[in-house]
Amino acid sequence: xxxxxxxxxxxxxxxxxxxxxxxxxxxxxxxxxxxxxxxxxxxxxxxxxxxxxxxxxxxxxxxxxxxxxxxxxxxxxxxxxxxxxxxxxxxxxxxxxxxxxxxxxxxxxxxxxxxxxxxxxxxxxxxxxxxxxxxxxxxxxxxxxxxxxxxxxxxxxxxxxxxxxxxxxxxxxxxxxxxxxxxxxxxxxxxxxxxxxxxxxxxxxxxxxxxxxxxxxxxxxxxxxxxxxxxxxxxxxxxxxxxxxxxxxxxxxxxxxxxxxxxxxxxxxxxxxxxxxxxxxxxxxxxxxxxxxxxxxxxxxxxxxxxxxxxxxxxxxxxxxxxxxxxxxxxxxxxxxxxxxxxxxxxxxxxxxxxxxxxxxxxxxxxxxxxxxxxxxxxxxxxxxxxxxxxxxxxxxxxxxxxxxxxxxxxxxxxxxxxxxxxxxxxxxxxxxxxxxxxxxxxxxxxxxxxxxxxxxxxxxxxxxxxxxxxxxxxxxxxxxxxxxxxxxxxxxxxxxxxxxxxxxxxxxxxxxxxxxxxxxxxxxxxxxxxxxxxxxx
Amino acid sequence: xxxxxxxxxxxxxxxxxxxxxxxxxxxxxxxxxxxxxxxxxxxxxxxxxxxxxxxxxxxxxxxxxxxxxxxxxxxxxxxxxxxxxxxxxxxxxxxxxxxxxxxxxxxxxxxxxxxxxxxxxxxxxxxxxxxxxxxxxxxxxxxxxxxxxxxxxxxxxxxxxxxxxxxxxxxxxxxxxxxxxxxxxxxxxxxxxxxxxxxxxxxxxxxxxxxxxxxxxxxxxxxxxxxxxxxxxxxxxxxxxxxxxxxxxxxxxxxxxxxxxxxxxxxxxxxxxxxxxxxxxxxxxxxxxxxxxxxxxxxxxxxxxxxxxxxxxxxxxxxxxxxxxxxxxxxxxxx
Numbered sequence: 001x002x003x004x005x006x007x008x009x010x011x012x013x014x015x016x017x018x019x020x021x022x023x024x025x026x027x028x029x030x031x032x033x034x035x036x037x038x039x040x041x042x043x044x045x046x047x048x049x050x051x052x053x054x055x056x057x058x059x060x061x062x063x064x065x066x067x068x069x070x071x072x073x074x075x076x077x078x079x080x081x082x083x084x085x086x087x088x089x090x091x092x093x094x095x096x097x098x099x100x101x102x103x104x105x106x107x108x109x110x111x112x113x114x115x116x117x118x119x120x121x122x123x124x125x126x127x128x129x130x131x132x133x134x135x136x137x138x139x140x141x142x143x144x145x146x147x148x149x150x151x152x153x154x155x156x157x158x159x160x161x162x163x164x165x166x167x168x169x170x171x172x173x174x175x176x177x178x179x180x181x182x183x184x185x186x187x188x189x190x191x192x193x194x195x196x197x198x199x200x201x202x203x204x205x206x207x208x209x210x211x212x213x214x215x216x217x218x219x220x221x222x223x224x225x226x227x228x229x230x231x232x233x234x235x236x237x238x239x240x241x242x243x244x245x246x247x248x249x250x251x252x253x254x255x256x257x258x259x260x261x262x263x264x265x266x267x268x269x270x271x272x273x274x275x276x277x278x279x280x281x282x283x284x285x286x287x288x289x290x291x292x293x294x295x296x297x298x299x300x301x302x303x304x305x306x307x308x309x310x311x312x313x314x315x316x317x318x319x320x321x322x323x324x325x326x327x328x329x330x331x332x333x334x335x336x337x338x339x340x341x342x343x344x345x346x347x348x349x350x351x352x353x354x355x356x357x358x359x360x361x362x363x364x365x366x367x368x369x370x371x372x373x374x375x376x377x378x379x380x381x382x383x384x385x386x387x388x389x390x391x392x393x394x395x396x397x398x399x400x401x402x403x404x405x406x407x408x409x410x411x412x413x414x415x416x417x418x419x420x421x422x423x424x425x426x427x428x429x430x431x432x433x434x435x436x437x438x439x440x441x442x443x444x445x446x447x448x449x450x451x452x453x454x455x456x457x458x459x460x461x462x463x464x465x466x467x468x469x470x471x472x473x474x475x476x477x478x479x480x481x482x483x484x485x486x487x488x489x490x491x492x493x494x495x496x497x498x499x500x501x502x503x504x505x506x507x508x509x510x511x512x513x514x515x516x517x518x519x520x521x522x523x524x525x526x527x528x529x530x531x532x533x534x535x536x537x538x
Numbered sequence: 539x540x541x542x543x544x545x546x547x548x549x550x551x552x553x554x555x556x557x558x559x560x561x562x563x564x565x566x567x568x569x570x571x572x573x574x575x576x577x578x579x580x581x582x583x584x585x586x587x588x589x590x591x592x593x594x595x596x597x598x599x600x601x602x603x604x605x606x607x608x609x610x611x612x613x614x615x616x617x618x619x620x621x622x623x624x625x626x627x628x629x630x631x632x633x634x635x636x637x638x639x640x641x642x643x644x645x646x647x648x649x650x651x652x653x654x655x656x657x658x659x660x661x662x663x664x665x666x667x668x669x670x671x672x673x674x675x676x677x678x679x680x681x682x683x684x685x686x687x688x689x690x691x692x693x694x695x696x697x698x699x700x701x702x703x704x705x706x707x708x709x710x711x712x713x714x715x716x717x718x719x720x721x722x723x724x725x726x727x728x729x730x731x732x733x734x735x736x737x738x739x740x741x742x743x744x745x746x747x748x749x750x751x752x753x754x755x756x757x758x759x760x761x762x763x764x765x766x767x768x769x770x771x772x773x774x775x776x777x778x779x780x781x782x783x784x785x786x787x788x789x790x791x792x793x794x795x796x797x798x799x800x801x802x803x804x805x806x807x808x809x810x811x812x813x814x815x816x817x818x819x820x821x822x823x824x825x826x827x828x829x830x831x832x833x834x835x836x837x838x839x840x841x842x843x844x845x846x847x848x849x850x851x852x853x854x855x856x857x858x859x860x861x862x863x864x865x866x867x868x869x870x871x872x873x
Contacts, residue, residue: 010700072851079804420782473782
């Protein structure tokens with residue numbers, strides 16, 4: 001438990017991806033079975049207890065100490081699990097720190113009342129970090145800023161194997177993953193991946209380099225289709241198991257029971273999850289109403305009906321198609337979708353074209369309907385097998401040119417790790433006019449990349465020289481009619497947002513140019529963004 | 539029976555002693571001052587007479603220059619000075635080098651002003667010495683039950699483990715330049731770290747002063763002269779405020795660490811962008827504060843700066859008469 005607690009503690013304050021990988025990989029290498037397996041399960045969201053309610057934990061601590069002192073402590077810290085971990089008045093006794101596996105095993109068979117007694121005993125035995133980790137674990141919220149995918153990557157690193165190999169078998173192994181670790185450490189064969197309904201690692205596309213790639217590519221070798229603006233999913237219906245996975249292998253079936261019910265085929269479809277009505281795709285913002293939820297109720301499903309726009313077929317019946325060329329898989333996909341009676345599955349159509357210029361025109365000016373809200377085009381080699389990861393050559397994405405606005409830098413925040421001495425996260429705004437005709441800046445987004453190291457140094461110096469106020473790690477910089485720094489911001493899309501004062505949120509914003517030359521008063525205005533949003537169908 | 543407030547009473551400039559006509563740790567220049575320790579908010583320049591331990595006077599001279607007071611009166615631990623019939627003795631407080639409690643005696647009444655103190659071992663100064671008293675005037679910087687500092691050895695182990703785990707990065711420890719920095723260096727030496735420790739220029743004078751009082755800090759090197767490659771896998775120490783400045787850019791992918799009692803609170807570490815919080819404090823934590831009150835069991839407790847209300851609450855639950863003095867001008871130290 002101690003090692004796991006220390007790992008969570010470090011992860012919760014570590015920003016860099018590489019550092020996180022090192023921390024998890026070293027932990028997995030140094031911790032014995034089955035503890036490391038339970039830890040991996042916890043980190044990948046495959047270990048949840050409903051053992052303890054926060055209210056019961058709070059009642060337990062208040063039974064042991066003055067309620068006023070506890071209330072002041074909670075006020076000061078702001079997080080219940082952390083407060084309890086810090087103030088816990090341990091009762092002396094024969095307390096032994098539990099191992100993680102002991103916690104898991106004991107809670108598995110315990111009633112709620114028994115669980116409460118067990119937890120209190122462990123809180124007595126652990127130190128503050130251990131208590132914090134235990135409380136996070138049993139109240140079901142680790143939230144240490146580590147994705148399940150990164151945890152799997154660390155496991156793959158431990159064994160020196162590609163992530164795809166771990167993903168391939170992930171849904172065929174179960175906590176505490178003794179067989180997985182035996183394989184990763186070269187002590188056993190790879191566990192069999194043959195579990196119905198498992199995830200297959202997805203194939204990803206490279207961004208096309210317009211300047212160099214097209215000269216080398218033959219248009220006849222490639223199929224083109226729209227790059228739909230939803231989220232990539234794998235829809236599985238195999239020997240009675242129906243599941244919906246994200247592209248990283250997370251199961252999202254419970255949030256989309258309507259889609260899962262509509263998987264009336266036998267096989268595995270690769271496609272885009274979108275909100276669709278009568279075969280027409282709705283803007284991404286509507287899909288977002290259904291993402292990051294554990295479940296969906298009937299009202300939500302009726303308001304935002306979801307479906308899968310299919311573009312590849314990995315398994316047909318019991319036949320693995322991944323080694324076949326795209327052209328062959330595509331033919332079979334068309335047959336599968338045509339045979340389906342489901343209104344939750346439709347086909348992503350191919351766009352015929354003669355040469356790259358034809359395609360460029362199509363991309364610049366998509367025809368009315370769904371293509372208008374597509375993110376761009378996909379190019380897939382007719383002869384390409386389905387390969388896990390992001391191989392260079394077989395698949396390209398050719399995104400639409402980004403939207404651009406000129407915004408004014410308003411706030412800057414210190415970065416993390418390598419950038420901790422730089423103000424590197426920038427909040428920018430555009431002009432808006434109130435009823436009285438007074439112009440002021442309103443924040444529309446935040447970006448922290450798109451500039452070179454040299455530009456970062458200059459931006460940082462600008463922030464330090466023009467700070468007007470400080471709030472912890474954030475500085476407000478001078479930005480008014482007569483003075484300010486204009487940033488040309490590139491972004492992929494806009495949507496309505498109630499979280500921002502401007503009522504708008506940008507997707508994937510980044511700094512495309514720093515306009516040292518441009519006066520702040522000439523930056524863009526909010527109505528310009530409103531018009532862009534209208535043109536995107538939002 | 540003499541009322542304690544006729545011996546010591548809060549005034550805008552600080553805690554004042556009417557019968558002896560002097561202040562303890564005044565926040566503005568006064569005629570006569572007893573100084574408990576060298577931190578800037580307790581030890582100000584410009585007093586007519588400054589009474590303090592020789593170490594504290596040396597620290598003040600290093601910070602403010604000779605002539606920081608009209609005259610000085612070095613008072614070693616245990617030595618007594620009197621003015622009229624008020625006697626003042628200094629007893630070790632265990633906070634930083636030279637830190638002392640002011641023991642004030644008058645007509646059979648004993649009051650002890652703790653200044654800032656801690657109860658655990660510190661390799662850079664003698665330990666806190668409990669002095670029986672009628673009134674104990676205590677600090678309250680970490681007076682909330684959430685503050686329970688872990689053993690400092692364990693924190694140093696976490697630092698060294700991290701250095702071993704990330705050999706390509708430099709660990710930069712933010713540490714208050716008087717006391718904390720030297721204590722961290724000593725703790726590292728005791729843990730077997732004998733490589734040169736890279737230090738920020740702002741620490742050099744106080745490091746030299748500590749060494750002149752016999753505290754061996756081992757090999758130190760200025761961080762400014764080392765190349766980026768030479769700093770990989772090394773430890774550097776700097777005032778906390780330097781971590782976020784361009785000075786920190788000389789380090790390869792630095793791990794920002796911060797040695798402070800405040801690091802117990804995760805949100806605080808996150809807010810300051812600290813990747814490796816080290817909970818090492820020169821102040822008494824909740825258990826030390828309350829344990830000291832239990833041990834001394836004074837007739838009355840006065841609480842100076844910090845979270846007075848929580849400690850006052852504890853006193854009332856434990857039957858100790860207490861009052862909060864609400865002295866102004868002392869900062870939340872270790873920030």
